[in-house]
Amino acid sequence: MAETLKLSLYDTMTREKREFVPTDPKRVTMYCCGPTVYSYAHIGNARAAVAADVLFRVLRHIYGEDHVEYARNITDIDDKIIVAAKEQGIDISEITTKFAKIYNDDLAALGCLMPTYQPHATEHMDDMVAMIEKLIVDGYAYESEGHVFFDVTKYDDYGKLSGNTLDQLKQGARVGEAEYARKKNAADFVLWKPSKEDDPSWDAPFGAGRPGWHIECSAMIKKTLTSEKYGETIDIHCGGQDLKFPHHENEIAQSNCAHNAPLANYWVHNGFLQMDAEKMSKSLGNVKLIHELLETWDGEVLRFALLSGQYRGELDWTDSLLKQAKNTLDGWYRILEQEGLEFISGNEPEDISLEAPVLSNRANCFLNYLCDDLNTVNVISELSQLKQNLSNGYDNGFDGSSPRIIPFSLKRKWNLLRSFVGTANLLGLLQKDPEEWFRGKAQEGGLTDAEIDGLIADRAQARADKDWGRSDEIRDVFANENIILEDGADGTTWRRG
RNA sequence: GGUACCAUGGCGGAGUGGUGACGCUCUGGAUUGCAAAUCCAGCCACCCCGGUUCGAUUCCGGGUGGUACCUCCA
Structure with missing residues (x-):
């Protein structure tokens, strides 16, 4: 353990940089909100994961690999998943299994370590039901027409994380008529809702149905990271800044009320990627999928690009940024090649x-x-x-x-x-x-390594004959394939540009 | 309407009360058959207006501009 290092983190809750002091340096805990797995993840999702990964790596470095526990959930039950399953006429598990794997593969290509735990929502229904029951019994939640809502007026600090007050939230509330009629307050959020006939459903004392979005994180944090011995408060909770409200605000409210203890001691939020001066978002349709980007760029280039901006700030995602990232990494790999x-x-x-x-x-x-x-x-x-x-x-x-x-x-x-x-x-x-880095992946329909070596041999002969015309001709062939030749003392090497 | 964050050179992006980080790009030179790579040199900035100060890009106030959240979103 490197005891002299003092980590400081910007805590969204207190809005200041604070020295990080874990509850127990032998067991540092962090939770990061993971993806809803119904389609490919985009590079903005990757930013959150990479930021958390860097934090994870730093914590492991400071406290030791065996003393950091990191949980990142998989949301595998959700309206969007159900819609996708219906469209394709398959079970939701087919979709969630497929895209959870793709998500993990994509992140692995970006150099992200696997979290210590990766809890799935559908595997923790009991935990969610138990927590909802407790909230009802203790008077923090109420049933209404088959739904269970959390009563936000029962939690005094509601809105503290995002800087909202209930009065302000009322003004901005956009709630459908039907939903409004069921709720005591517009800002109340759903913990449990009845499923439509064919939809996936789980039994519960308050009626069969499925969970709202927020409860899973609270329940899975409790299950994977907290215990009687260590208490109900984890060290760090992280995620994208859009999750501050309502997601994290609601997690805080329900966990606090269920456990009478703070959910997390530090709240870490990453900023958004910008596309043409506008946020990248699914609803705007301007997303770049990790999967697509990996066809053109090495995963390390994507990671470098993400790390070239401080995680809290906005970062413009452009081809130029990627090109810069690649050029810089080329320079770094040259050192490895040289030494x-x-x-x-x-x-x-x-x-x-x-x-x-x-x-x-x-x-x-x-x-x-x-x-x-x-x-x-x-x-x-x-x-x-x-x-x-x-x-x-x-x-x-x-x-x-x-x-x-x-x-x-x-x-x-x-x-x-x-x-x-x-x-x-x-x-x-x-x-x-380094050799693997510079040669890169062969493009479809491009020259094979063997063909490249053959042409290089031809060119070596031409150069020996001082036939510069033929030599340059071969160089042009390579240039068209985006392959760059380097004539060194030990012969000619090549790389993909 | 409410809330939060941000404003640095051609581009990305740190940081600081007083010698203009760093990377990429670009220009000139060395080197090379030509290149590539490498090396050397150079160019280029701190949104506006006040205030505090010997001195502000850095602190304070105001303005302007940008972005995000209050609805699924990392």
Whole structure:
């Protein structure tokens, strides 16, 4: 455990950056609202998952891999799923199983670790029913025409997370007539509702039906992350900023009332991706699916692009951003290619030369940036500077008044490389072999690796004959395939642009 | 109507009460048969108006602009 590191997180509830202090450093808990699995996830969904993944990785680094428990749910019962199942004439489980797998595969391509737990809503009906029952018995929820609603007036702090008050919410309320008639207050939200005849249904003391959207998270948090021993409060709850209201507000209300304890000590919300100065959203139809993007870009490029903005801010999602991400990663992978993975992953070299004074303490500051509310941007900046030094082969800095250039000793180079790669790995980057990275995936209908090698051999002969016309002709063939040749001292290598 | 966040160079995006992060792009040079890669050099910014201060991009007030939430959404 790295005890000297102090992580600070911006807490939406208190609207300030606070030092993170877990309830128990031996068991740090975090929950992230996962997807409703009825179609492909988009890159905005990925941003939330990647932000949570970085947090997960940092927590694991600080407290130890075995001391962090991360739960991310799968919502596998929902109106949209039912609609999709009807349209396709299949059971909802076929749809949810398929898209849950795709979601996990897509995130894996983006370098996300699997959460410790991935609870499914349909596997926790008992827990939801039990919690709803308790809320009814304790007077926080009421039944009405087969529905169960949470009475928001029974929870004094309702609206605290999003900065709303009940009066303000009434003004903005857009509630259908039928629904309004069933409720005591417009802002009351549904915990349980009757299912239509053919729809999936579960038995409950208050009538057969299915749960509202919010109750599953409260019930699954209780089930997977809390216990009598540790109490009902988890350390961190995260998700997209749109979930602040109503989803998280409602989770807070129902969990507080059911357990008489806060749901989470820290609330972490990520900002939205922008598409042409407008938020990416399913209702606007301007979404980019992770699945589609992976056809063109390496998952690491997508991850890098997501990490190039601080997680709380808006981030413009453009081709230019992706191109920049790729170019930068190319530069980083060049270091691996240049130094060789054997050297980097080998033992610390013996070095008989005098150790040069170290002017840069760059290698030590990565984690401090990361611990400052997950400032991945500064980490990337520092890594880029370190990459520059590694590429040059020397430190630069000031010794008193005069600038100095100090070539690396082998030992120092090795240590800096380890720091460079280790930090990138902590961010979930530089996970590939450089050769694999540069050659990329063969495009459909493009040249095969064997054909490429053949043409390169032809060109080598032409160059030996000083037949520059033929040589350039072959280069043009490659250029049309978006393949770039590099004539080095040891022969010609190639990569996909 | 209510609430929240944001405003930095061609683009992305940090940070700071006083020497203009960093990346990408671009320009010039070195190198190369030509390239690529690499190296060197260079260009370019802190929304507006007040206030505090010796000094503000950074603090305070006002304005303007942008985005989001109050409805399924990461």
